[in-house]
Amino acid sequence: QVQLVESGGGLVQAGGSLRLSCAASGRTFSNSAMAWFRQAPGKEREFVAAVDWNGRSTYYTDSVKGRFAISRDNAKNTVYLQMNSLKPEDTAVYYCAASPLTYYRNREADFGSWGQGTQVTVSS
Numbered sequence: 001q002v003q004l005v006e007s008g009g010g011l012v013q014a015g016g017s018l019r020l021s022c023a024a025s026g027r028t029f030s031n032s033a034m035a036w037f038r039q040a041p042g043k044e045r046e047f048v049a050a051v052d053w054n055g056r057s058t059y060y061t062d063s064v065k066g067r068f069a070i071s072r073d074n075a076k077n078t079v080y081l082q083m084n085s086l087k088p089e090d091t092a093v094y095y096c097a098a099s100p101l102t103y104y105r106n107r108e109a110d111f112g113s114w115g116q117g118t119q120v121t122v123s124s
Contacts, residue, residue: 002026002098002113009094009118012086016122020081022096022115030074033099035111036081038092038120045095045108049081053102061106064090086122093117 008020020036035050049070050059058070067086072079079096097111105111 002029002032004096004098004113004115006094006096006115006118009120011121011123014086014088014122014124016086017082017084018086018120020083020094020096020118020120022079022081024077024079024096024098026113028100029077029098031102033101033103033105034070034072034079035097035099035105036070036079037095037097037108038090039095039117040089040092043092047106047108048094050104050106051079052104057104059104059106083120086120088122088124091120091122093119 003025005023036048037045038048039045051070055072069082095117096115098113099105099111
C-alpha cells in the first residue's frame with residue numbers, strides 16, 4: 001500500500017498557474033502508475049492525468065491537454081501536476097492516486113491508494 005499526501009492547492013485567478021505535489025510513502029511507489037483525478041461540486045470524480053511507472057509516458061483527459069503536465073520524481077517519491085492557463089471549470093478537489101499496476105490507467109477501480117485531496121479554486 002502507498003500512502004499519499006497532496007499539497008499545492010489554493011485560490012487562483014483564471015489564466016493563472018498552480019503546481020500540485022503528491023508525496024508518497026511506501027516501497028512500491030517507483031513501480032506504480034500514478035494519476036490525478038478531480039471532483040467538482042455536484043459532479044462525479046473524473047480522471048485528469050496519468051504517468052507510467054518510469055515517467056516516460058503521460059496521458060491526459062481532453063479538457064486539460066496542452067494546459068496541464070504530469071510528472072514524477074521517483075528519487076523523491078513525488079508526483080506533480082503543473083496546471084497552467086487555469087479556467088473556472090478546473091475548480092475541484094484534486095486527488096492523487098497510485099495503481100498497483102505499472103502502466104497507464106484511467107479508471108478509479110485500477111487505483112488502490114488515494115490521497116485526501118487538495119482544493120483548487122479558479123476565480124473568473
